[in-house]
Amino acid sequence: MQQSDRDGDELTPLHPNYVKSLRVSWLIGTLPFVIGALGLEVAGVLPRGSFIVPVLLVALYAIVRVPLTRYQARGYQMGGDRLRVVRGLLFRSDTVVPFGRVQHIDVHQGPVERGYGLATLVLHTAGNHNASVRLPGLTHDDAVAMREHIRAHVKRETM
Amino acid sequence: MGLRNAILPVIAVLFGSRNWDGAGMAILPILGAVLLLSLGGGWLVWRKTRYRLGESDVRIEGGIINRTARSVPYERIQDVSLEQKLLPRLLGLVEVKFETGAGGKDELKLAFVTEAEGAALREAVRERRDGVRTGPLSESEGSLAPETRTLFAMDLRRLVTFGLFEFSLVVFAVVAGAAQQFDFLLPFDVWDADKWMELLAGPGHWIAGLGIATQAIAVSIALAAFSILGLVTGLSRTVLRDYGFRLEETPKGLRRRRGLLTRTDVLMPVHRVQALAVTTGIVRRRLGWHALEVVSLSQDATSGSHVVVPFAQMEEIAPVVTVAGFALPGPEMSWHRPSPKYHFDNAAMGVSVLAAAALAAGLLGTLLPFLAPMAQIAQGVFVLLAGFSAVREYFLWRHDRHAIDGRHVFVSRGWLAPRLDIASRLKLQTVEIRQGPIARRRGYANLDFGVAGGALGMHGIPLETAREIRAAVIETLARVDFSRLPG
Numbered sequence: 001m002q003q004s005d006r007d008g009d010e011l012t013p014l015h016p017n018y019v020k021s022l023r024v025s026w027l028i029g030t031l032p033f034v035i036g037a038l039g040l041e042v043a044g045v046l047p048r049g050s051f052i053v054p055v056l057l058v059a060l061y062a063i064v065r066v067p068l069t070r071y072q073a074r075g076y077q078m079g080g081d082r083l084r085v086v087r088g089l090l091f092r093s094d095t096v097v098p099f100g101r102v103q104h105i106d107v108h109q110g111p112v113e114r115g116y117g118l119a120t121l122v123l124h125t126a127g128n129h130n131a132s133v134r135l136p137g138l139t140h141d142d143a144v145a146m147r148e149h150i151r152a153h154v155k156r157e158t159m
Numbered sequence: 160m161g162l163r164n165a166i167l168p169v170i171a172v173l174f175g176s177r178n179w180d181g182a183g184m185a186i187l188p189i190l191g192a193v194l195l196l197s198l199g200g201g202w203l204v205w206r207k208t209r210y211r212l213g214e215s216d217v218r219i220e221g222g223i224i225n226r227t228a229r230s231v232p233y234e235r236i237q238d239v240s241l242e243q244k245l246l247p248r249l250l251g252l253v254e255v256k257f258e259t260g261a262g263g264k265d266e267l268k269l270a271f272v273t274e275a276e277g278a279a280l281r282e283a284v285r286e287r288r289d290g291v292r293t294g295p296l297s298e299s300e301g302s303l304a305p306e307t308r309t310l311f312a313m314d315l316r317r318l319v320t321f322g323l324f325e326f327s328l329v330v331f332a333v334v335a336g337a338a339q340q341f342d343f344l345l346p347f348d349v350w351d352a353d354k355w356m357e358l359l360a361g362p363g364h365w366i367a368g369l370g371i372a373t374q375a376i377a378v379s380i381a382l383a384a385f386s387i388l389g390l391v392t393g394l395s396r397t398v399l400r401d402y403g404f405r406l407e408e409t410p411k412g413l414r415r416r417r418g419l420l421t422r423t424d425v426l427m428p429v430h431r432v433q434a435l436a437v438t439t440g441i442v443r444r445r446l447g448w449h450a451l452e453v454v455s456l457s458q459d460a461t462s463g464s465h466v467v468v469p470f471a472q473m474e475e476i477a478p479v480v481t482v483a484g485f486a487l488p489g490p491e492m493s494w495h496r497p498s499p500k501y502h503f504d505n506a507a508m509g510v511s512v513l514a515a516a517a518l519a520a521g522l523l524g525t526l527l528p529f530l531a532p533m534a535q536i537a538q539g540v541f542v543l544l545a546g547f548s549a550v551r552e553y554f555l556w557r558h559d560r561h562a563i564d565g566r567h568v569f570v571s572r573g574w575l576a577p578r579l580d581i582a583s584r585l586k587l588q589t590v591e592i593r594q595g596p597i598a599r600r601r602g603y604a605n606l607d608f609g610v611a612g613g614a615l616g617m618h619g620i621p622l623e624t625a626r627e628i629r630a631a632v633i634e635t636l637a638r639v640d641f642s643r644l645p646g
Contacts, residue, residue, distance in 0.1 A: 081637040092599060095591040096629060098636040101609075127588030127609020129616075 011075030011086055017116040018074075018137030022067035024112045030059040076135055078146060081153065083123065085135050097133050099153035101125050107143045119143035123150070210269055212283055217257060219269060231257060231267055233288040237431060237455070239281040241424040243274075248422060253277040257284070281426070285411050306410050310479050311468050313404040321401065321470035322394035324443045328385070330392045406467050408482050413453070413467060427465065431455045432483050433611045434582035437476065441575040451476045453483065454613035485581050488569050494560040498603040501619025506552035510545045517541035561617045563628060568608065570617055582608065582615050587636060590629045594622070608632075 037055040041048070069089055077084040082098045106122040113119060113136075120136040121143045138146070208221040217236070220228040238258040247253065252271035272280065313321070402419035412428035434454040443449075451468035468476050473487075480487050488494075517538045524534030554574055562569045563584070570580045588609035598604055598619075606625040607616040617628070 082633060090596050092594045093591055094593070095589055096633050097589045098633060100637060101588045125588040125609055126611035128612060129607055129614050130589040130591055130609040133589065 011077055011084075013075055014071060014137030015118060015139050015142075016071075017118055017139075019067045019071045021112050021116045021118055021137075022070060023063050024115070026059075026063045026067060028112075030062055034059055071137070074137065078149075083133075083135070083146075083150070085133055095130060095133055097123050097125060097130075099150050101127075102150055102153070105147050105150055107140070107147055109140065121146055208269075212280075212287070217267070217284060219267060229267060233284065236284060236288055238426060238428070239284050240426070241277050241281065243418075243422045243424075245420045247271050248420075253424075255280055285426075285428075307414070308408045309405060310408050310413070310482060311404075311406040311471060311475060313401060313470070317470065318398060318401060318404070319394065321448075322397035323390060324440060324448065324470070325393035325397045326386075326389045327393040327396065328389050330388055331385075401469055404469060406479065413479075413483065415467060425465075427453060427455055427467070429482070429484055432485075433586045434580060434613050434615065435480060435483060435485050436581070436613075437473075437487075437579040439576050439578075443470075444576060447472050449473055449476055451479055454610060480581070485583065486567060487581070488562060488564075488567075488579075492562050492564065492569070494562045494569075494571075495620070495624065496560050497556065497617070497619040498601075498621045499556055500601045501598075501603045502552040502556035504597055504601060505619075506549045509548035509552070513541045513545035513548065517545070559618075561620070563631065568615065568632070570615060572618075580613075580615050582610055582613075584632055584635045586611070587615075587632060590632055590636075592622075592625050592629060 033055055034052075037051040040046075040051045073089040073092075074087045076086065081100070082096055084094070084096045086092070086094045103124045103126055105124070106120075108120040108122055109118070110120075117140055118136070119138055119140040119142075120134055121138055122135075123133045125131060125133070203223050204221070207223050207226075208219070210217065210219045213230075216230045216232045218228060218230045220226065236257050240256045240258065241253045242256060243253050247270075251274050253274050254268060254270040255272060255277050257267040257269075269280075399419050399421075401417050403422075404417040405415070407414045407416075409426070412426050412431075414424070414426045416422065416424045432453050432455050436452045436454065437449050438452060439449045448470055449468075449472070450466055450470060453465040453467050455465060467483075468479055477487055520534045520537040520541060524531040524538070527534075551574055555572075558574070558577065559572050561571070566584055568580075568582045568584055568587070570582075571577055572580075588611060591607045591609070593605045593607060594603075602622050603619050604622045604625045605616055605618045606620060606628060607614075617625070620628075
């Protein structure tokens, strides 16, 4: 676990509920567009279905497909002294944060996340680049446990 | 303070009363009242502002109606700087700034205290922060003096040389901006091209009638005027900023003093230096002139300039680098270059985009014959740019390089004015490997480091190298806890 920092090592996947919570978020996010398209449809400016059909298709793709690919692209690896976060499908990013550099830690829960018992762990460092590294899709208990583990490493928060 | 605030109302009164009859009678009392109010206000603000050095924090209380009391723990103060603008300088006052890393408006300021008090305040804050002594404030500045050593200073000759390289045409931007603001004062509309054409070739033909030789002389005079103005601007800006530049090594860190009218005095604790950058310019590089900048925690986006050596040869910079706890790359350093694929792809992208633009311009020229001359010019420009970008990428591939040794990460990047970044491996915060869609197919990656107060990255290096460097750097990072760093 200690010096395992190579690709090809198993990444821990996020909790499956993450897909569901993303879907709910996308549902809420696309709702205004669907309603707007419905409104235009009722106004009847263009032939029937020219607004609602493409909008519904895009929304459906965003709700069904995007969360799944996102979930599959993400993962993390909790080491004894570092956390590795991998994300992105097209633009891949692979970040390693040593616990010794963590300034403070947030466990964040949005309303949707709370509904699914999930949380986002945010590690703040002093760097300008990657000042905060976010890891969403953890169960709340896991996130808290990770926070405690990391905090045990951070001897003093001041620099 | 108060007087400065009174300037605007006074102008407003003078301006507003232009058209009054018997204005003189009314103005004097109003002016008196404004002055009295602002002076009184200033006095009240001064009365109500006070500061205290507590056991663990600095407190500043202020405000007449809304009282605010701000407290900043000593550990959070990254730096204390003293600033003197012209007027306070004449009166022997300084403004004390406590840099906390909050940046901008949230910085803690204390304006104004006397010079001696400012210096004592700074000493006290530093001592308490570093936990050297927590006793009462003592007047022991003199005892520190023998330990200070001048690392770099600029005499007038150097300053002038530096100023000549700081050639700047910013004054023309200012003039143009002013012309736009105050164009109602000008006899004609400056932005009206027809008027200019008329002047150049209009009914009078007076410029056209001057003959080739005279025209050539006029053009050379105009060019000479431009360059002289640019030189003078650069020179005066440099002298104003860097007059009496002096960098000293003190037991508390690097101390920098500079400025002609606004004199600043900044102290940078050495252990807070995160990274160094050696920069240069297109022309001055040929003569071996470089500058050294410090990236430190207290550096926020606005106060950017932490130049510790503005203009020097490398052998003058080397000792400062050593004092800051870093090392310049030696001749035996094994440098690595980015993947040729990265620069090839960049060049291919740039060239294809520009070639497409050239093609489009050519097409436009054939479709709309009246645009043909313009289209031809545009086409030529695009083709030139394409060639330029290809040459540039080739050059960058030849010259961009990076290296790591036991303690440092070195990255040298840039074409005409290359920049060398030196970061301490121990002080990196995060390491990220990034790949876009093309990069993934072609097997290279960007390696970006999180640095407090700056950015550092190796771009387009082979993925395998990126992984190796990251593994090595993370090993060093994880071994040493940040809060237990030496210093």
